[in-house]
Amino acid sequence: MSLEVLSPRECRLLLEEVPVGWLAHCADRGVHMVPVNFAVHGSEIVVRSAYGGSLGAVVAGRLMTFGAGSFDPATRTGWSVTVTGTAHLLGDELVNPGLPAADVWAGAIRTVAIGVPMTTVSGRRVHAQTPPR
Template identity: 35%
Template sequence: MPYDSGGLEILDEDECRALLAKAPLGRIVFTQRALPAIQPVNFTVDNGDVIIRAAQGTKLAAAARNAIVAFEVDDFDEASRTGWSVVIVGPARVVSDPKEVARLQELPLRPWAPGRREHFIRIRPTLISGRRIPEHSAPPPS
């Protein structure tokens, strides 16, 4: 396994995609008023793309329309001081095709946040990267 200059394992694309598919919650990074914005969202993976739900008229739905966004998932264990992070970057689009919307409604993606989330946003990864804190890097207990 290759390592970066900070001693973190560099994950290959297949492992990044496998970890992405296992995570229940991620963070979408988009631009709002020319500034970066980050919002936690639950999501699912469909044919390699990240799918999230958004309410009509939200800043997220507006910002993600045909924009390049980043999306990050991670899992860390404080006790063992291990974990991983995966970041994808790619174009996001609001799904407008009625057949595709109907199909996406059948996916196991139920919003965690209150309120109606009837719009689907599809993020197609064009860049994908990941890092893991190796187990041997944890200091001995004190």
């Protein structure tokens, strides 16, 4: 196996391949981490949140980390990308025209769009070892 460090551009391209990631932030009793649907928009990750912990963290100006990846246990290959930034409210289509519609699998009826700027982006890819010649 070999480990490759990915460029921010490669990270962005990989993020556009998967529909679900994880959103994390520090909460009063530890780290709060939830699965979310997302979209890449400009230089940020867009997620939708119902009223609660994640939305409260955005309003409080907390730093958030988003992560996504894809792994194949059979070949022991895959990749992971993390994005960290201070999230902010994006509003709706009237406030922010062209905002992508991040699907919400959980069926939350009332959600608010959140943007996590790609302030810090890092990624890794694990390749299968090629046999020596």
